[in-house]
Amino acid sequence: MQKTGGIQKMITTIKGGNAIYQLPIGNEIVAMNELVGQQITLKFNGKIVCSNCGVVTRKSYSQGFCYLCCQDLARCDLCIIKPETCHHHFGTCREPQWGLDNCFTPHIIYLANSSDVKVGITRKINTPSRWIDQGAVSYLPILKVDTRLKSGQIEMALKDFVADKTNWRKMLKNEIEYVDLISVRDKLLLKIQAHINKLNAIKLDNNVLTIRYPVIQYPYKIFSHNFDKNTNITGILQGIKGQYLLLDSGVFNVRKFSSYNITLTY
Ligand SMILES: [Zn+2]
Known part of the structure; x- marks a missing residue:
């Protein structure tokens, strides 16, 4: 099977104490737990589309945004990572209504x-x-x-x-x-x-x-795959944990490569 499209971080749910993973790719969803134990290939097609405004961006900022959206969106502001620095009360929130809806x-x-x-x-x-x-x-x-x-x-x-x-x-x-x-x-x-x-x-x-994770074999040493250095990643999917695919050739942080257009083969 082959699926092509922009990926987003995996949708995670729990069933009977087990973590269930689904990978959004284009308009489709791939049930990832079923692929554990199989050979898979992830190929980056060279295109990153901002997950907010949809423009093609050369680089991904804040895990899937273009530079301008990363500067404009409240959800990309530092106060999201450091909530104790919330500055809404100073009137400087990038998106005051979003702030009210999400932070209050x-x-x-x-x-x-x-x-x-x-x-x-x-x-x-x-x-x-x-x-x-x-x-x-x-x-x-x-x-x-x-x-x-x-x-x-x-x-x-x-x-x-x-x-x-x-x-x-x-x-x-x-x-x-x-x-x-x-x-x-x-x-x-x-x-x-x-x-x-x-x-x-x-x-x-x-x-x-x-929570139990779908893992056959945990890695002894961690090698991180990086689409910005190597566009073709292949290996046996030995497990999934956090937002990481654990391949026998290295780990792949799905969230880090949100908005990358890829082809998944399995
Ligand atoms: Zn954008």
């Missing part, structure tokens, strides 16, 4: 374990895609606040005690330190009680959820 809504602070425990924030509590995208093997929502800014402030307070980044190499190699997220939560919340009170954060009483 309830946000969740969670703990996730993808290699070690980390803290993160998300808008959506009911879709596990956030945690699958990070390759978390378990996660636990711990607090709820009413704006993105407050979630960033809580995250900053927690940063003194727990990581806020995934070690993606360890995640891909499945080098995980298993910890009891409930007891980590209980200890952390005690340390930031003053912030919880000040920001009116609500404590959540969730259970730890676990």
